[in-house]
Amino acid sequence: MKNRMVKAAAIIFSFLMLFSVLSLGEQQPSVTMQVNKNVLYPGGQVWANISVTGDGKVYLYYDPDILEVVNISTNGGAGHIEGKISVLVAQSGYIDVLFKAIKIGNTTLHMHANVSSQTFDENESISIIPYPNHIMFEPSMIEANINTSFNVDVTINATQEWDSTNFNIIYDPNILDFKNYSIIAALSNSSTVTVNKTSGIINCNLASDGKEIGKLHLITFTFYGKKEGASKLMISNASLFNETTPLDFDVINGSADIIAVKVYFVPDYREIYMATGKPNHFKESLLINAFTSINSILLSISFNPSLVNVIGIENGTAFNDVGYVIDNSAGEIQITAINFTGDGTIINITFSTLDGGITDIGISGEAYDETFTSISIYSGNGTAEILIDDIPPTTTLQHGMPYYNDGTNEYITSNTPLYINASDDDGNASGVKEIHYIIDGIEYVTTNSSTLIHLNGNDGLHTIEYYSIDNVGNEESHHIVTYYLDNTHQQQHCSMVCLTTMTEQMNT
Template structure:
């Protein structure tokens, strides 16, 4: 039986410890006493020597006599967790007699030979992706957190190393903001020097979004495409790999790209915007890109004109052998690529210049079509891919001329230096006749504007200045004639002047005072149409035509004279003059 007060465990192991540059191999076994609980934790790798003493402050004798001395001096703790140094019966320290009832004396030592378990967590909402080869990717600026647990003495430190850097003590979460490949190593040690196995995580941080390139086959310099054109994407993501590409037209919803040609033939002809972007497997998203284009679904417009001799006899038109057919194809957006034609049942040939019409009497068929630079092709009303021009030499009337045009000006017209002046009372009346297919409409425009206005009633110009007036006549087969003339629009009245034959003698109530024998003279100028008349009205009396100086004013009277000037186009201007007369 060993007395409790003479038992003392002496630790003969020491630990050299540098927390800033550890590896699992440099962590040495040690012991740890938890002062808060009094528990003693002992690394199972450390030897145990038992010394006995009669006082609590020093060791006196080493216990080394044992029936199994080979394993007792020193001995090693065999049981993970609590171990006991025992005395079978407790002895009263005063009486030195066994305590009744009998009870054991057990001194605790906690053996710890198991290293902590360490784990890592990647978080902060970023996506993890593992590819088919097992390679791990994380999204931008991922954080990692290390955690360790120990069942006995408790975790003392967690260590980590990034890309073969020296191990450091882990304190708080770490952010990996730099893109690239990473090897993260980590382990933990407990408070008695058990070091866990170094664990390793190999992964790549991807901060770069994908790159999407739009390819368009069949496009003009002005970004016009045909419904026969092809649009498709090439996508690149060299790190985590492409996840998905999305696209939309105009204000529609985004849809995933299936890797084939982008369907757009259902769009209406006109201007459109294609928006698109891609995402990778860790949710890096490319900024939205846009492509503006014009969808040209229209084939060229075609017209056929008869060129050459023709004459009329007995209401029948005859074409001579010199008559030619001119084919015209127009495509305002992308331009015409080729025009093809065939006469009767002959093979199609490329059109370059007007060609002779058949001179044989009877019904003939001229087939023709055109293709624009986006391969849109003329389609006839029968849907057979071409249009037809049919004529019978003895019966068909071909109208090649537009209407005959003329105009007249309603109201008085002023001519100055070979230039016509029109005023507010003038109207332009248009006339057109077509003795062949008949008049369809007359249109007009001012000053070279491309928009033509349909003519219905005589036209008035309300803006001053020099103007060019163009008008157009269309017959029922859309032949057009053009006529034009230039004029000056004068909408301003004359400039008026007034004079007193003598000067004022004073002023009163804000008005000048003149002698009652004063004379009042008027004058005016009009640069364009010229001054026609000046009238005046004194104090509201009926207006009179001004011809000479006005006299006969009464003394001590207030006069208000209203003056009106008129030019030869009917433009008027007016002014009022007020004054007082004295004696």
């Protein structure tokens, strides 16, 4: 009896195992994707969760201009290149990807999978929308001279009603000295501001007696620039409420550059045209403004030596003594200037172009006072964009009336206007420099892009050759036309139809 029970149990166990295997074998492959949100703000994060049943490969495509991958978690083997995540899944698995929104816009997460000989595709739309409310500095970027005061406002720009806000202002107390603040009259008397000048933190608790919406200047701060350098102006630990309901918002931080010595290029940006193999020259002036006492300055000027070279330097009047070393192979100029005389030009640099492209003309270095104590400089770099123009201008010649063409000759009189027009607007066009026209071997040049001429002289055939040159020396192919000048209307030169037509045109 006992043996029968053991055999029965073994049969039942075998049956259950077989049923389990058959059930597992019948499990259908599947791939699904879900996101935890479809709308978010810049800087917000969204999870994409993919569940896989079966063996195969899963691809997740995203727009790297709008979304940034923060983390990938999976029990498979993952690979990632910008815009594409691929995961090899053995049996069942999961893929969890955390994205960060980096730009406002609409995008789609596209999942494509080949699992257990089946294909799966799913899409999830993601929208990154602007924050409805902003707490910000105005202006956000400040340049102030050392030993002077400046004001900066904190402003709310809201599309939703609000009635209270709290935030901290953080600044660098080594560079800025807090002087005072002024709250706008529209805010409640219960608003409070607490200043800790040692730590550089200002705590603001601001309330309104009513509901506010739109743009509102909340508070004005006055700072004093006591030391050269850059101080961040940050809004931290901020909140915005409509009664007890918190509102979504972002903050726009600011910065303050306190300038003791400013060294900068004029112009700070320029376009220079050149034809291939034909260098062009341009000049950059290096200027200085000192807002504290200085004696000397050491500077390094950098440029791209594959695009430009220095071919000349002229000293300015800001220093009595200026020395420099040019290294065109490294793209550097080392400048030593002593005995400061006043604001103005340090040097004028003449560059020669080598190739097309954009080069920054950078400035680095320090100024020194009479005791040789270093003073940081605020540098205003230059930029030169070199444009290649290898296309010559195009020139046309058009006639007015009276005019007649008998199929052999083109007849005009000295009253017939001839219009020569040049244009140069293809590609990186440098513009028309000159129009050249040659009448019966005598050359004329105009610097205008159009000119009006008349033929004079004896009746008969006259030849006009014309062409234009652009500002980098591209010369177009020459054009030649021949007119028959007929001021006396001699019949041997012009048919009766010609005479009648031209006479009617002259009398019109």
